[in-house]
Amino acid sequence: MAAGPKDENISRKAAPLSDEEVSRLRKDFPVLGLESAGSPLVYLDSATTSQKPQAVIEALAEFYRSQNANVHRGVHRLSQAATAAYEGARKRVAAFLGAGTPDEIVFTRGTTEAINLVAQTYGRRHVGPGDEIVVSAMEHHSNIVPWQLLCEENGAALRVVPINDDGELMFEAFEALLNERTRLVSITHVSNALGTVNPVKRVIERAHAAGVPVLLDGAQSAPHRAVNVAELDCDFFACSGHKMFGPTGIGVLYGKREHLETMPPYQAGGEMVLSVEFERSTYQAPPHRFEAGTPAIAGAIGLGAAVDYLSAVGMGRIAAYERGLLEYGTDLLLEADVRLIGTAKEKAGILSFHMDCAHPHDIAQILDDEGVCIRAGHHCAQPALARFGLSATARASIAFYNTKEDLDALGAGLEKVKRVFG
Amino acid sequence: MADEHALYQRILLEHSRRPRNFREMNDADLTAEGHNPLCGDKLRVYLKMDGEVISEAMFQGSGCAIFKAAASMMTAALEGKTRREACALSETFCNMIDSEPGDPVDIKRLGELVALAGVREYPVRRRCATLPWHTLRAAFETHGRTRSTA
Numbered sequence: 081m082a083a084g085p086k087d088e089n090i091s092r093k094a095a096p097l098s099d100e101e102v103s104r105l106r107k108d109f110p111v112l113g114l115e116s117a118g119s120p121l122v123y124l125d126s127a128t129t130s131q132k133p134q135a136v137i138e139a140l141a142e143f144y145r146s147q148n149a150n151v152h153r154g155v156h157r158l159s160q161a162a163t164a165a166y167e168g169a170r171k172r173v174a175a176f177l178g179a180g181t182p183d184e185i186v187f188t189r190g191t192t193e194a195i196n197l198v199a200q201t202y203g204r205r206h207v208g209p210g211d212e213i214v215v216s217a218m219e220h221h222s223n224i225v226p227w228q229l230l231c232e233e234n235g236a237a238l239r240v241v242p243i244n245d246d247g248e249l250m251f252e253a254f255e256a257l258l259n260e261r262t263r264l265v266s267i268t269h270v271s272n273a274l275g276t277v278n279p280v281k282r283v284i285e286r287a288h289a290a291g292v293p294v295l296l297d298g299a300q301s302a303p304h305r306a307v308n309v310a311e312l313d314c315d316f317f318a319c320s321g322h323k324m325f326g327p328t329g330i331g332v333l334y335g336k337r338e339h340l341e342t343m344p345p346y347q348a349g350g351e352m353v354l355s356v357e358f359e360r361s362t363y364q365a366p367p368h369r370f371e372a373g374t375p376a377i378a379g380a381i382g383l384g385a386a387v388d389y390l391s392a393v394g395m396g397r398i399a400a401y402e403r404g405l406l407e408y409g410t411d412l413l414l415e416a417d418v419r420l421i422g423t424a425k426e427k428a429g430i431l432s433f434h435m436d437c438a439h440p441h442d443i444a445q446i447l448d449d450e451g452v453c454i455r456a457g458h459h460c461a462q463p464a465l466a467r468f469g470l471s472a473t474a475r476a477s478i479a480f481y482n483t484k485e486d487l488d489a490l491g492a493g494l495e496k497v498k499r500v501f502g
Numbered sequence: 503m504a505d506e507h508a509l510y511q512r513i514l515l516e517h518s519r520r521p522r523n524f525r526e527m528n529d530a531d532l533t534a535e536g537h538n539p540l541c542g543d544k545l546r547v548y549l550k551m552d553g554e555v556i557s558e559a560m561f562q563g564s565g566c567a568i569f570k571a572a573a574s575m576m577t578a579a580l581e582g583k584t585r586r587e588a589c590a591l592s593e594t595f596c597n598m599i600d601s602e603p604g605d606p607v608d609i610k611r612l613g614e615l616v617a618l619a620g621v622r623e624y625p626v627r628r629r630c631a632t633l634p635w636h637t638l639r640a641a642f643e644t645h646g647r648t649r650s651t652a
């Protein structure tokens with residue numbers, strides 16, 4: 081299996097997937113061949129959750145068909161096979177994200193749990209009264225609320241980096257927020273509501289210069305661009321399998337070994353302990369210290385298959401292709417005379433928009449009649465939308481299996497929206 | 503439109519484009535706020551009472567077309583009704599919304615409100631239609647409390 085390209089500059093130079101390659105790849109995704117409401121299904125909601133290639137579906141089925149056993153607790157061969165497959169998936173994910181060692185990869189239920197894990201372990205240990213945690217105004221609720229809970233509990237304060245009218249992070253304001261009380265910067269790599277790609281390398285350098293560790297919410301970056309956590313030098317990185325063309329119920333927390341080793345356990349139970357006596361228990365080393373109970377074994381194996389699939393296609397080529405689609409979609413929406421929400425210079429394949437004539441739910445409903453799936457609502461990023469005076473947007477999101485035809489279907493659907501509501 | 507959309511019927515669109523009684527009432531006798539946190543629909547219902555009779559009903563708020571039309575049609579239907587009649591109508595309406603597509607509807611009692619029957623085929627939109635009515639009941643029950651339908 082190939083490791084992800086070393087840095088973003090390499091991915092920029094990669095050639096985009098060709099239309100022929102994409103139409104071949106689309107055949108790997110059974111759902112993309114379905115019809116909806118009598119039209120071919122047009123799936124433009126991958127930021128919410130992605131579709132799964134046959135390789136992932138087959139990996140899940142194959143595990144249950146021929147390897148199913150619990151992990152780390154059997155002498156029998158079947159359990160050994162399951163353990164090898166589970167730990168093999170950890171190695172694949174480590175390589176995919178550019179982690180130094182698989183021990184830095186903790187399997188979680190998803191991004192949400194990964195962030196909560198850091199808040200409840202690292203956070204509880206290092207954040208005290210008067211301390212500060214820095215997030216941005218474009219965060220997903222799952223990168224806000226865990227910190228609010230921690231702050232309430234420990235008497236700390238949440239500081240918010242503002243964003244400008246294009247939905248870009250205001251870097252100088254970020255720098256100004258860093259001080260000797262700052263204990264952590266937790267920021268999204270790519271915004272799910274606005275599409276903004278944050279200058280995370282600079283954020284990390286600047287935070288580190290002030291002695292502050294950084295958590296990156298990679299839910300929307302890991303599926304769409306090459307990520308190399310060692311290169312980025314982030315302290316933590318969280319992502320969700322289901323957005324990476326893998327199964328639901330599995331996600332990843334990458335943590336630098338030095339952090340994971342000193343962090344107390346998250347949940348307690350089997351699997352995470354070395355020995356239990358009523359006087360005292362001793363805990364496993366990372367990553368198993370943070371994986372109490374029977375994990376999502378099949379899910380992890382499915383995620384392993386997903387990152388193999390992505391590596392074979394090539395993250396650099398995926399990013400280059402999606403960039404082209406984003407440009408095409410942006411032009412199309414501007415032509416359709418909708419208001420784009422999120423117009424950052426560095427943007428990922430997320431098209432959030434507002435129409436004066438129709439509420440986002442009505443837009444999504446009419447599009448659904450045409451077989452076009454988009455998301456409508458606040459995208460679990462209410463503060464980000466409030467910044468633009470909105471409580472909801474319609475959002476089309478792109479993955480490498482989308483085509484210009486998909487975006488044309490969106491454009492045609494929007495014409496119908498205007499006919500109905502205009 | 504040549505063929506009526508199952509959900510966005512002509513009357514409904516008409517109400518959502520130009521909602522009736524869509525303004526604030528400063529001297530309301532009863533008022534309540536309703537909110538659907540799932541989709542962000544939000545409104546305040548105002549009632550002017552003449553004894554037991556609703557002499558004026560108004561609303562303010564923002565949300566989708568279904569919601570707006572439902573609120574507009576509700577205020578139009580309320581005028582001149584007693585509190586009891588309004589509650590009964592609310593129940594009939596909410597029962598219709600909760601019924602199965604194709605179930606008979608009480609056109610005699612519901613009048614133009616039956617235009618919202620199409621919502622039955624779109625379960626996630628049901629709350630858009632019932633939020634104004636739930637808020638109405640909140641206005642009767644406790645003056646001013648926020649009603650959340652989540």
Ligand SMILES: Cc1ncc(COP(=O)(O)O)c(C=O)c1O
Nearest residue numbers: 190191192220222272297299320
């Ligand atoms: C930026 C971002 N962070 C976090 C999450 C939460 O991910 P999950 O629900 O998979 O835990 C999402 C999902 O929408 C997201 O887009």
